[in-house]
Amino acid sequence: MLYQGVLRKMKTEMGNPIQYFMVFESDFIHLNQALDSTLHLKFIKHQCLNCGNDRKIYRQGFCQSCFFEIPSAGDWIMKPELSTAHLDKEDRDLEYEKKVQLQPHIVYLANSSNVKVGVTRKAQVPTRWIDQGAHEAIEIVEVPNRYLAGITEVALKNHVGDKTNWRKMLQNNIEDLDLVEWREKLKTHIPEEAQEYFITNNTETQLNFPVLRYPEKVKSLNLDKTPEYKGVLKGIKGQYLMFEDNTVFNVRGSEGYVVGIDIR
Template sequence: MLYEGVLRKMQTENGSPIQYFLVFENDFINMNQALDKEVQIDFIKFQCLNCGQDRPIYRQGFCKTCFYETPTAGEWIMKPELSTAHLDKEDRDLEFEKKMQLQPHIVYLANSSNVKVGVTRKSQVPTRWIDQGAHEAIEIVEVPNRYLAGITEVALKDHVSDKTSWQKMLKNDIEDLDLTEWRTKLKPYIPEEVSQYFIENDKETHLEFPVLQYPEKVKSLNLDKTPTYKGVLKGIKGQYLIFEDNTVFNVRGSEGYYVGITIN
């Protein structure tokens, strides 16, 4: 069956296992139902997620012009400590920034290839952990805005990683760790103005991904270099499709690519 549309990150529903959906304008695919089937991906054109034009994608699904203009790609998204809406100070669009920044945020520990610290809006738990391919995660603090979450993450980065090895995550080269113990160990390093928001009793969340076979070596599919690819889907983890021949495809990393997908 043929599906066609612009790629956006897969939508998810937490369960045993997690359910994954590729959502297009007029259709969607439950990717779990494509496991053990042959999937063909054909790159057709670009479609910027902001302007909709057929322009080369620069970053995060946007063409270069839109990436530097749209409020949905402000620097505060990748660096929460640069948030300024709480000061009534605009970056690109104050109304949008207030909506996004002035809401509850979680600083968390997640384990996908190693323990890492991260930030997400409370409404994105556990979606953010799923997108990172974390098999376990725990909340550290819940704060009222993005800035406080950002300065907490910066303070903790000196004592725990803020990066994930996506290759290790995809190969399932992982170990279970006591995140409660890690949270206690990191508590003294939380900034003083955030200490009142420390979460004492939250338990670890464990996540189960729909993977039949993990890759032994990871070969990344780049649609610019390989505009047509065909393989048997063996798993989905994070925002990656995992194929039988060890090829992996980062759906989120290919946002803004308009594709045809055939499932046999």
């Protein structure tokens, strides 16, 4: 069956295993049902997720001019500690920044390739963990704004990692760790402003991904270099599609690319 549309990060639903959907303007693909099928991907053009123009994608699905102008690509997105809406101070659009920053945020530990600390809006749990390919995760603190989450993350990064080894994650080269023990160990390093928000009575969340076979060696598909690819889908983890020939495709990393997808 043939589909066409602009790539955005895959939608997910918590389940055993997690359910994945590739959503286009007028159609969608339930990717779990495509496992063991042949996918033929073909790059058609770029389409900025903000302005909609056919311009080369710069970052996060946006063309360069949009990336440096729109509020949803401000520096505080990647660096929550730079959030200023709680001070009534504008970065690019105060109304938008208040809407996003002044809501409950979670600082968490996730284990995908190793234990890492991260930040997400409470409404994005467990979606954020799924997108990172974590097989287990736990909340550490729940704070009322993004700034407090950011300074907590910065403090904890001195004692635990904040990056995922994506190759290791995709090869399932992982180990189960006691995240409750990690949480307790890190408690004393939480900034004073966030200490009262420490969560003491929760347990790990376990995540199971739809994978028939993990790649032995990882070969990354780049649509700019390889505009057309055909392979048998063997698994989905994080925001990656994994194929029989060890090729992996980062869907989120290709946001803003218009593609045709034939499934047989």
